[in-house]
Amino acid sequence: MKRIGYVLVAVVAVVGGVAYMGFSPALAGGAASPVFDVEIPAGYRDWRLISVAHEEGNLNDLRAILGNDIAIQAYRDGKLPFPDGAIIARLAWNYVPSEENNKVFGRSQSFVAGAATNVQFMVKDSTKYAATGGWGFAQFNAGKPVDEAGLSGCYSCHVPVKARDFVFTRYAP
Amino acid sequence: MKRIGYVLVAVVAVVGGVAYMGFSPALAGGAASPVFDVEIPAGYRDWRLISVAHEEGNLNDLRAILGNDIAIQAYRDGKLPFPDGAIIARLAWNYVPSEENNKVFGRSQSFVAGAATNVQFMVKDSTKYAATGGWGFAQFNAGKPVDEAGLSGCYSCHVPVKARDFVFTRYAP
Numbered sequence: 001m002k003r004i005g006y007v008l009v010a011v012v013a014v015v016g017g018v019a020y021m022g023f024s025p026a027l028a029g030g031a032a033s034p035v036f037d038v039e040i041p042a043g044y045r046d047w048r049l050i051s052v053a054h055e056e057g058n059l060n061d062l063r064a065i066l067g068n069d070i071a072i073q074a075y076r077d078g079k080l081p082f083p084d085g086a087i088i089a090r091l092a093w094n095y096v097p098s099e100e101n102n103k104v105f106g107r108s109q110s111f112v113a114g115a116a117t118n119v120q121f122m123v124k125d126s127t128k129y130a131a132t133g134g135w136g137f138a139q140f141n142a143g144k145p146v147d148e149a150g151l152s153g154c155y156s157c158h159v160p161v162k163a164r165d166f167v168f169t170r171y172a173p
Numbered sequence: 174m175k176r177i178g179y180v181l182v183a184v185v186a187v188v189g190g191v192a193y194m195g196f197s198p199a200l201a202g203g204a205a206s207p208v209f210d211v212e213i214p215a216g217y218r219d220w221r222l223i224s225v226a227h228e229e230g231n232l233n234d235l236r237a238i239l240g241n242d243i244a245i246q247a248y249r250d251g252k253l254p255f256p257d258g259a260i261i262a263r264l265a266w267n268y269v270p271s272e273e274n275n276k277v278f279g280r281s282q283s284f285v286a287g288a289a290t291n292v293q294f295m296v297k298d299s300t301k302y303a304a305t306g307g308w309g310f311a312q313f314n315a316g317k318p319v320d321e322a323g324l325s326g327c328y329s330c331h332v333p334v335k336a337r338d339f340v341f342t343r344y345a346p
Binding site: 045046047048049051052053054055056057059062063064066091093095098100101103104105107108109110111112113115116157160161168169170172173 | 289
């Protein structure tokens with residue numbers, strides 16, 4: 001069995017005005033999953049809107065994609081790749097029919113945001129996350145981080161949009 | 174025929190840091206539609222997110238509801254009625270399936286924001302808009318205001334949610 005040596009390194013980085021602190025294993029000779037160590041950025045619920053979406057199927061949610069100032073500026077400037085410090089947040093809520101709204105419309109057509117499901121982040125740091133297109137990925141379920149194994153598929157799913165710096169969401173005018 | 178006298182009054186109001194200017198007819202003894210004179214508030218695209226929604230049917234859109242600082246604060250404080258100066262913006266975009274996203278998910282499930290359809294605003298001014306629950310209503314199609322006749326139904330549609338100060342959208346956690 002190949003030995004994977006971990007050296008714990010304290011990392012304190014200020015990205016987009018948000019301080020992160022975590023322990024990042026320095027991987028020695030292994031094909032281990034990347035370790036992102038992304039914390040919930042303070043104040044992300046106040047960030048500006050990039051766009052909105054709806055996923056059917058198992059997800060069955062309504063979602064909003066928000067960006068910190070660096071991300072929003074890059075979107076509006078049409079600048080790729082996103083600069084270091086850009087953070088994109090994907091919030092999601094259960095997809096809930098609104099009887100209240102339907103009564104007013106006189107037909108069943110209205111769906112609103114219910115309880116929050118989870119929040120995801122993409123954090124740009126071209127050095128720290130060089131192995132994954134410069135992006136660190138994170139998901140929090142009720143404030144609890146999904147472990148690294150749970151994030152191992154994030155990057156590969158984003159590869160099809162490599163030409164847009166691995167970001168699916170387009171800016172809504 | 175009942176004579177309706179109009180007196181044009183120049184109105185300059187600063188609501189929530191946004192300067193409005195319009196001409197407001199002072200209605201004399203008529204049951205005329207209210208005249209809202211709401212202009213597009215500068216910088217509304219930068220406002221914070223209240224919630225998201227999807228309307229099927231003729232609307233067939235994805236929408237984001239944003240609030241200026243006064244509106245967001247009132248939402249977060251659970252304060253009703255909304256104070257004067259609160260403005261709520263409803264942006265909407267065509268509901269578009271995303272083939273790009275569907276390929277990644279391996280099934281047809283993803284809908285994203287396409288071209289913008291129209292933008293609506295509710296502006297709280299309990300004096301100016303006393304006849305309509307304290308709210309002025311506006312809609313802009315490609316930047317062009319919908320005329321007063323087109324807005325005459327706004328208030329009556331919002332009456333069913335009078336208990337929430339005539340506002341349908343609840344804050345998404």
